[in-house]
Amino acid sequence: MKTLEMPLKGDVTLNLENLSVSFGGLMALNDVTMSLKPNVWNGLIGPNGAGKTTLLNVLSGFLVPTGGSIHLGDENMTGQSTQNWVERGILRGFQMPRLLEGETVFVNIMLGRHRFLSSGLGAQILRLPQYMADEKRDRDACMEIAERLLLGDVLEEPISNLTFGTRRLVEIARLLAAEPKIALFDEPAAGMDPDLRHELVSILAEIQSAGKITAVLVEHDVDLVRRLCPVSHVLDAGRLIAHGATDEVLGLQQVQQAYFGVDHD
Amino acid sequence: MFNMQSVARSDGRGGPENLRHMAWVTGGCLLVFALPFILETYWLYLVGVTAVYAIAGLGLVILFGFTGQLSLAHASFFGIGAYVSAIGGVHYGLPGIVTLPIAFAICLGAGAFVGIFALRISGLRFALITLSFGELFYWASVRWSDVTGGEQGLYAEPLSVMGIDFGDPINAYFLFAALGLLATALCFRLRDSSFGRAMAATRDSELAARSSGVSVARTRYIAFVIGALFSGVAGWLFSGHVGAISPNFFDMFASLNMLVAVIIGGVKTPLGAWVGAAYLVFVPELFGMAGVSNLYPILSGALLVLIVLVLPVGIVPALQQALRHLGTSRGDKQ
Numbered sequence: 001m002k003t004l005e006m007p008l009k010g011d012v013t014l015n016l017e018n019l020s021v022s023f024g025g026l027m028a029l030n031d032v033t034m035s036l037k038p039n040v041w042n043g044l045i046g047p048n049g050a051g052k053t054t055l056l057n058v059l060s061g062f063l064v065p066t067g068g069s070i071h072l073g074d075e076n077m078t079g080q081s082t083q084n085w086v087e088r089g090i091l092r093g094f095q096m097p098r099l100l101e102g103e104t105v106f107v108n109i110m111l112g113r114h115r116f117l118s119s120g121l122g123a124q125i126l127r128l129p130q131y132m133a134d135e136k137r138d139r140d141a142c143m144e145i146a147e148r149l150l151l152g153d154v155l156e157e158p159i160s161n162l163t164f165g166t167r168r169l170v171e172i173a174r175l176l177a178a179e180p181k182i183a184l185f186d187e188p189a190a191g192m193d194p195d196l197r198h199e200l201v202s203i204l205a206e207i208q209s210a211g212k213i214t215a216v217l218v219e220h221d222v223d224l225v226r227r228l229c230p231v232s233h234v235l236d237a238g239r240l241i242a243h244g245a246t247d248e249v250l251g252l253q254q255v256q257q258a259y260f261g262v263d264h265d
Numbered sequence: 266m267f268n269m270q271s272v273a274r275s276d277g278r279g280g281p282e283n284l285r286h287m288a289w290v291t292g293g294c295l296l297v298f299a300l301p302f303i304l305e306t307y308w309l310y311l312v313g314v315t316a317v318y319a320i321a322g323l324g325l326v327i328l329f330g331f332t333g334q335l336s337l338a339h340a341s342f343f344g345i346g347a348y349v350s351a352i353g354g355v356h357y358g359l360p361g362i363v364t365l366p367i368a369f370a371i372c373l374g375a376g377a378f379v380g381i382f383a384l385r386i387s388g389l390r391f392a393l394i395t396l397s398f399g400e401l402f403y404w405a406s407v408r409w410s411d412v413t414g415g416e417q418g419l420y421a422e423p424l425s426v427m428g429i430d431f432g433d434p435i436n437a438y439f440l441f442a443a444l445g446l447l448a449t450a451l452c453f454r455l456r457d458s459s460f461g462r463a464m465a466a467t468r469d470s471e472l473a474a475r476s477s478g479v480s481v482a483r484t485r486y487i488a489f490v491i492g493a494l495f496s497g498v499a500g501w502l503f504s505g506h507v508g509a510i511s512p513n514f515f516d517m518f519a520s521l522n523m524l525v526a527v528i529i530g531g532v533k534t535p536l537g538a539w540v541g542a543a544y545l546v547f548v549p550e551l552f553g554m555a556g557v558s559n560l561y562p563i564l565s566g567a568l569l570v571l572i573v574l575v576l577p578v579g580i581v582p583a584l585q586q587a588l589r590h591l592g593t594s595r596g597d598k599q
Contacts, residue, residue: 060476086478098476100469102533103462108473110459111466115478117459121487124458125451135459178477 011038012073014059014090014182014214020067021054021238028054029065030238036182041208041215043225043232043246047259050235052218053095056184059216060092061085086115089181093188095218097171099159106155108170109146112177113138142177149173150199165192169200176207182214189224204228222250234258297442306434310506313434315539315546316441317503320448322527322538324495329524330532331456332488333468334383335392337520338399342372342493344406344515346500351421351510352412361424361431361505368501369494376493383489384482399517406512418511421504437506444502445539448495452535455491464488529572531579540580 014036021029029051036042044052057063059070061082070077072088085091091112099108116138119131146152149169159167168188175183188204189197201224207213208228219225225232225246232246236258242249249255301309321343328334349368353359359367375398382394406413413419423432424440431437455461463484466474474481504510513519526545531537548568552561576583 062472062475082475083478083480086476092476094472094476098470098473100465100473102469103465107462107465111462111473111477111479114459114463119459121458121460124460125454127454131459174473174477 012181013037014077015071016059016068017071018068019055019058019065019070021051021058021063022066027238029058029235032068032235032238032240034233034240034243036214036216037231038214039211040231041217041229043229044216044218044235045220045222045225045232045259046235046241049237050258051238052235053186054238055235056092056186056216056218059085059182059184060090086178089115089179090184091175091178091180091182092184093171093175093186095186095190097164097167099167099170099174101159104156104158105146105151105162105170105173106142108159109142109151109173109177110138112174113141115178138177141179142173145173145176149176149203165196168192169196172200180213182216184216184218186218187220188217189219189221201227226250293446297446301435301438309434309438311546311550313437313441313506314503315542316445317499317506318523318526318542318545319445319539320502321496321499321523322530322542323448323452323535324492324499325523325527326452326532326535326538327455327464327495328488328492329527330534330537331461331464331468332485334387334485334489335389335524336395336489336492337392337517337524338379338395338402339492339496339523340515340517340519341399341402342376342496343500343503343519343523344402344510344512345372345375346497346502347421347504347510347515348406348413348419348500350424350501351419351504354422354505355419356412361426361501365498365501368497372493372497373490376490376497379493380486380489383485387485396517399520403512403516406515413512416512418509419504420509421507423508424502424505431505441502441506444498448498449535449539452538456535460484460487525569527579529569529580531581531583534579534581534585537579537581 016032016034016036019029019032020027032051032055044055046052054063058065061080061084064079068078072090075088077085077088100111116134118134119128123131143152143155146155149172151166151169151173154162154166159170162170168191172185172188175185185204189200192200205228208215215229217225217229229246231244232249233243234241234249234252234255241258242252242255300312304312321339324342325336325339328336328339346368349371350361350364353364353367354361379395379398383391386394407415410416423430423437425431426440429436431440455464463474463479466477466479467481467484471481474484500515503514522545526541527538528541529537529544530539530541548565549558549561552558552564572580578586
């Protein structure tokens with residue numbers, strides 16, 4: 001099989017330095033410094049409005065930070081386009097699944113393979129051997145992921161026929177089809193019915209324990225964060241108030257105050 | 266709700282699907298070859314006009330159906346092709362084989378220029394920009410009367426390509442059938458390609474597109490230019506076939522008619538362009554045959570409303586759904 005050309009060389013750390021984002025007078029992110037180590041899953045927690053989704057937007061090129069810098073290894077990623085982020089294998093999911101409503105599950109998952117495209121439009125229309133080989137490779141990869149995410153039966157269904165939980169699975173399948181080096185999940189298990197949620201969590205756990213990708217997991221469910229993320233970062237009102245080993249971080253009094261509103265002693 | 270028995274299903278795109286596909290293609294080819302022996306010359310001529318509008322419609326399917334961009338200048342690109350063909354023939358005595366690349370190049374240039382706006386603007390605002398381009402084209406075609414013949418328009422010679430006279434209805438029919446099928450195949454391939462998925466992504470969810478690394482602006486731009494080229498080539502065929510052109514074939518109402526046609530046919534499927542084109546060409550004709558052609562302007566509106574209300578997805582997708590329904594209710598469930 002042809003090896004994919006990935007601009008990302010080996011395992012690289014993503015470093016955020018003094019990152020700030022302000023909307024008018026509101027500081028959505030305020031002087032955030034953190035580093036995402038290769039193949040580590042990072043919990044990103046904090047109350048609503050803490051800036052978690054804003055951070056994901058910055059880490060995928062959807063938002064240009066107003067201050068600070070982001071480096072992927074030696075490369076400055078500050079203000080790069082979404083395309084450049086995707087090209088380097090940094091991919092995100094959305095809190096509400098963003099899918100192609102008019103297309104099938106299969107087409108939606110295949111979209112994730114877009115970054116591996118090496119053929120021009122002419123080659124695609126003429127169906128030149130190189131393109132067809134790539135298509136086959138991509139189709140096989142999508143089939144495999146679809147099976148794993150329990151989507152094998154609905155591959156030809158249009159998205160508009162699916163339940164919310166299944167749509168979420170399709171989005172995660174699209175993200176995984178892109179073979180991310182760094183995956184950014186925005187509450188992947190929220191709003192799913194318990195059975196499906198259970199399946200999804202065990203799939204994520206499986207991916208995590210394989211140890212081949214870095215992830216940021218925005219999640220309100222503390223148990224889920226404990227299970228998947230050895231490291232966590234806590235945001236409150238745009239500031240990073242704690243980070244470290246998940247169990248320790250969750251035990252900190254200031255975190256409990258910010259997150260649960262519990263006042264011990 | 267979910268189970269793991271899905272492994273078998275994944276190869277479902279193999280055998281029987283292909284067979285059915287072959288059957289459709291063979292049936293289509295037989296029909297194409299049989300028509301000239303069945304139809305009288307005039308009806309054959311109308312089938313030719315249908316093919317021309319279908320090729321233009323395929324451009325709209327790519328632009329509007331696949332990519333979700335509304336263009337109100339589609340008839341203008343059609344007009345560019347038609348005028349280049351007619352002017353080249355009448356004023357300069359150029360054969361079709363020469364005017365085709367010229368029409369192609371001018372449509373490419375015009376499409377590339379108007380398309381620049383699609384890089385930043387989408388939806389209705391982009392439609393308005395195309396509208397102003399359309400109006401500009403209409404104005405030029407009326408005012409530049411030395412060349413275009415103004416309101417009176419131009420007579421156009423039948424196409425003659427490499428010694429074959431396409432004034433002959435049978436020759437013309439086969440040319441149009443061949444180009445129509447080629448354009449349709451192109452459209453299908455475009456839809457099923459990686460670029461097709463990129464187009465669908467820019468149409469359905471810009472966020473999904475961008476987060477998968479699709480350049481929304483680039484995709485829109487290319488789709489617009491391709492749409493313009495389809496329309497231009499159709500226009501090039503049009504003038505020689507109908508023999509005379511004038512600006513009102515290419516005004517805003519013509520653009521709207523093209524849009525209406527593909528919406529009726531089914532905007533997301535290449536076959537919809539054919540059904541839509543047939544609607545445009547044959548429905549007025551049927552009114553004429555019934556001797557009530559003056560009722561057409563009134564009833565066509567009502568008919569349109571009726572079709573859109575009853576079949577909001579378009580005729581072709583509705584038929585496909587019905588066929589599928591028939592197939593599953595006959596007992597061959599998976």
